[in-house]
Amino acid sequence: xxxxxxxxxxxxxxxxxxxxxxxxxxxxxxxxxxxxxxxxIFCSCPTTFGSPPNTQVCPVCLGMxxxxxxxxxxxVEFALRTAMALNCNIPERCNFDxxxxxxxxxxxxxxxxxxxxxxxxxxxxxxxxxxxxKRVRMNNVHLEEDAGKLIHPEDPGADYSxxxxxxxxTPLIEIVSEPDMSSAEDALAxxxxxxxxxxxxxxxxxKMQEGxxxxxxxxxxxEAGTERLGTKVEVKNLNSMKTVLKCIEHETWRQTRLLEExxxxxxxxxxxxxxxxxxxxxxxxxxxxxYRYFPDxxxxxxxxxxxxxxxxxAHLPELQEAKRRRFIEEYGLPEYDARILTNxxxxxxxxxxxxxxxxxxxxxxxxxxxxxxxxLNAREVEPADFALKPAGLAAIVxxxxxxxxSGKIAKxxxxxxxxxxxxxAEIVQAEGLVQVTDAGEVEKWVDxxxxxxxxxxxxxxxxxxxxxxxxxxxxxxxxxxxxNPKIVNELIAAKLC
Amino acid sequence: xxxxxxDQVRHVALLSRLELTEDDxxxxxxxxxxxxxxxxxxDELDTSQIPPTSHSLRLENAFRDDEVGASLxxxxxxxNAPESEDGLFKVPPVIQDxxxx
Ligand SMILES: [Zn+2]
Numbered sequence: 001x002x003x004x005x006x007x008x009x010x011x012x013x014x015x016x017x018x019x020x021x022x023x024x025x026x027x028x029x030x031x032x033x034x035x036x037x038x039x040x041i042f043c044s045c046p047t048t049f050g051s052p053p054n055t056q057v058c059p060v061c062l063g064m065x066x067x068x069x070x071x072x073x074x075x076v077e078f079a080l081r082t083a084m085a086l087n088c089n090i091p092e093r094c095n096f097d098x099x100x101x102x103x104x105x106x107x108x109x110x111x112x113x114x115x116x117x118x119x120x121x122x123x124x125x126x127x128x129x130x131x132x133x134k135r136v137r138m139n140n141v142h143l144e145e146d147a148g149k150l151i152h153p154e155d156p157g158a159d160y161s162x163x164x165x166x167x168x169x170t171p172l173i174e175i176v177s178e179p180d181m182s183s184a185e186d187a188l189a190x191x192x193x194x195x196x197x198x199x200x201x202x203x204x205x206x207k208m209q210e211g212x213x214x215x216x217x218x219x220x221x222x223e224a225g226t227e228r229l230g231t232k233v234e235v236k237n238l239n240s241m242k243t244v245l246k247c248i249e250h251e252t253w254r255q256t257r258l259l260e261e262x263x264x265x266x267x268x269x270x271x272x273x274x275x276x277x278x279x280x281x282x283x284x285x286x287x288x289x290x291y292r293y294f295p296d297x298x299x300x301x302x303x304x305x306x307x308x309x310x311x312x313x314a315h316l317p318e319l320q321e322a323k324r325r326r327f328i329e330e331y332g333l334p335e336y337d338a339r340i341l342t343n344x345x346x347x348x349x350x351x352x353x354x355x356x357x358x359x360x361x362x363x364x365x366x367x368x369x370x371x372x373x374x375x376l377n378a379r380e381v382e383p384a385d386f387a388l389k390p391a392g393l394a395a396i397v398x399x400x401x402x403x404x405x406s407g408k409i410a411k412x413x414x415x416x417x418x419x420x421x422x423x424x425a426e427i428v429q430a431e432g433l434v435q436v437t438d439a440g441e442v443e444k445w446v447d448x449x450x451x452x453x454x455x456x457x458x459x460x461x462x463x464x465x466x467x468x469x470x471x472x473x474x475x476x477x478x479x480x481x482x483x484n485p486k487i488v489n490e491l492i493a494a495k496l497c
Numbered sequence: 498x499x500x501x502x503x504d505q506v507r508h509v510a511l512l513s514r515l516e517l518t519e520d521d522x523x524x525x526x527x528x529x530x531x532x533x534x535x536x537x538x539x540d541e542l543d544t545s546q547i548p549p550t551s552h553s554l555r556l557e558n559a560f561r562d563d564e565v566g567a568s569l570x571x572x573x574x575x576x577n578a579p580e581s582e583d584g585l586f587k588v589p590p591v592i593q594d595x596x597x598x
Contacts, residue, residue: 037563044566053584054574058567062574073560095551102514104588150591162585165574290512295551303557 023221023256025248026229027187028179030216031194032172033204034146035078041145041171042069042112042299049210053164061169063107068298075143075171076119076302078203080312082173083120083141085201085319092304094119096143096296104163105148113144113174115293119302125177125197127189136190137178146170167211173203179218179229184248191215191241199345202317207382208240215244220265221255230255231265235279237272247272251279323348331361340369347373350383353390358398367393371411375418387421388414395424409433409481437484439491442475445483446491449474460496468492501529 040047043060060067083090094117098110123138148168150161175194181187195206195213206213215238220230233251238244255265270279318326320342327338327348342348347368354364372393376386396414399405405413405428413433417424428434436442450457453474459467468489475488506525510517517525571584580587 039563039565044561044564045568046565052571054586055571055584056568057574058569062569070559070561072563074563076560093557100512102512104586104591151585152591159590160580160582161588161591162582163588164585290508292512297552300552300554300556300559 022223023252023259024182024224025252025255026179026220026222026232027181027183027248028218028232029175029177029181029187029190030218030234031175031177032146032214032216033082033175033198033206034212035075035171035173036202036204036212037072037074037078037171039072040169041072041075041143042169045169047170049207049212051166053166056166057168061107062165063109069112069296071299071302072171077312078171078201079119079141079143079173080304080309081201081316082175082198082203083123084309084313084316085197086120086123086125086138086141086175088120088123088138088141090120090304090309091117092306093117093301094304095301096299097293098296099144099291099293101291103147104161105150105165105168107148107165107168111145111147112296112299113293114142115291116295118142119173119304125190125193127186127193129183129186129189131185134180134186134189136180136186139176139178141173141175144172144174146172179220179232184245187217187248188241188245191244196320196344200317200319200323211239214239215241217244217247217251219248219251219255221252221259230259231267233265233267233279234269235272236269243272243274246277247279250277254279320345331355331365333361333365337362337365337369340373341365344383346383347376350386350390354394354397357391357394358401360397360401363397363401364393367397367414371414387419388417388424392417392424399425399428403435403437403484404428405433405435406476406481406483406485408476409435412481433482435484436479436482437487439487442479442483442487443491445475445478446488446495449478450492450495457496460492468497501526501533 034047037047039045040061043058045056045058045061048056060069080090094114096112097115099113099115100110102109118140120138120141123141125136125138127134127136146167146169148163148165150163152158152161177190181190198204198206198213204212208214217235217238218232219235220232222228222230233255235247235251238247251270258265266281269282271282272278273280324338324342327333327341328335331338333341341351350372351364351368354368355361358364372386372388375388376383379386393414396405396410396417399413400407400410409428413424413427416422416427449471453471456467456471456474460471471492472485472488475483475492476485503522503526506517506522506529510522510525575581575584575586578586
């Protein structure tokens, strides 16, 4: 769960940057989402990430002559779910088209996609921006197959490329928005909201570092306050949200400068060059954009009957709003807690797993909102990859609830567990951190503290109740945090008050 | 109807990665034009009352379940490859411009 904070004014120090430009960007997205089906879209090869190259391939996804694709029903249902959640129209009939182009990662020399009749058309997604709620309209949601992966040899002089086709045929949905965003903040809100929705829909694990979720941008600039769209540029090769934001800033600057110098923006596809921190024109222009789409004769029509559509809708996973309400009702959480915990599906799932292991929802919520979220953000890790598992967090809270450890020791145990991945109960055991509740043992520390702090004792006897806490602190220090504070308080009260 | 110019032939040849001689270009412009002319006979039919279709088969919703089946081994997958390296297909160098997917 990586939440990016973005300061759009950070780079205005650049002297070549026009001061408070009268131009604003106009931004739309094409988002590719790899679906988390077990198998590919048109064959039964698995979609596992990171397997040895060319071991998840068969005659169909290798594009051998004479093979026939057969459509994965679940891929269609995932696309339907997504289209419904984005408020699209779902036409009753759609089909697949061939998009023809030559590239070595595409063994058939065409990609099976949807061009003339998509699974969803129109629709919208509401995003929360610093300027309030904004509605981003959708153009369409369509289903297609992913290409393979090209690998360029490390030797810069190598005169060949290498191809791994494990990914070829992985089901993809492409979500195409209208150009309804006008700042990096809008774009960030859109990306986060969409990723969150896809996670809630359980159609993709959205791991950007594995290419499961990929953003492509189209961007133009226009004078702020005007309606007419400028010439747009498409940008590819954006592999993180941070990169998208850098790219928006760069393209806005580049296009603004072109226009202010009396030039024109070319309609083209550009590539983000991470090393240069800039976009550059693609070189293979001569064959671009002549895809000669035509209906794929190997695949029959998809008929989304009203019954099927209703069944998919009825089985949509619990979405954010419903989960938030349930957290309030079922766990008795305050609205504030429920909102924070459901802001991200993986965080909500982590929390629910912890509550299942130790049913103290409010205490666990407090730990989530402070310690766990802080560590996830600082370490930029997903809850699933967090060293402390939900059962471990539950164990910490259980040990507090059972009086085995103090709240202060618990924080130390948490820090150690997060750092090392060790089991919290084992840390407490191995390092002798179990709270001492034996009154006789605690009394020894209390007596020592009283003997060593006559001035505090004086004040307490004079009725200064605040000093009691200071003396408790002295006892806790002596016990290295292990004395049960309740017993310490009782003993001090009995002896001095 | 159906006149294919020599420029159109050159364009389609480029898209198809075919190398044609000027002789070929002239021949194909002629042949493709006559093929289109022949097929254009279909335009004489009145299809205004027939819904568009992408298929001759009256089939719909041919699906499979999302269950993993057998894949090829790496050796089988590469058996027809002219060249390979480390389990990968080896192809002429590609500039890093990304595909279309
Ligand atoms: Zn396959």
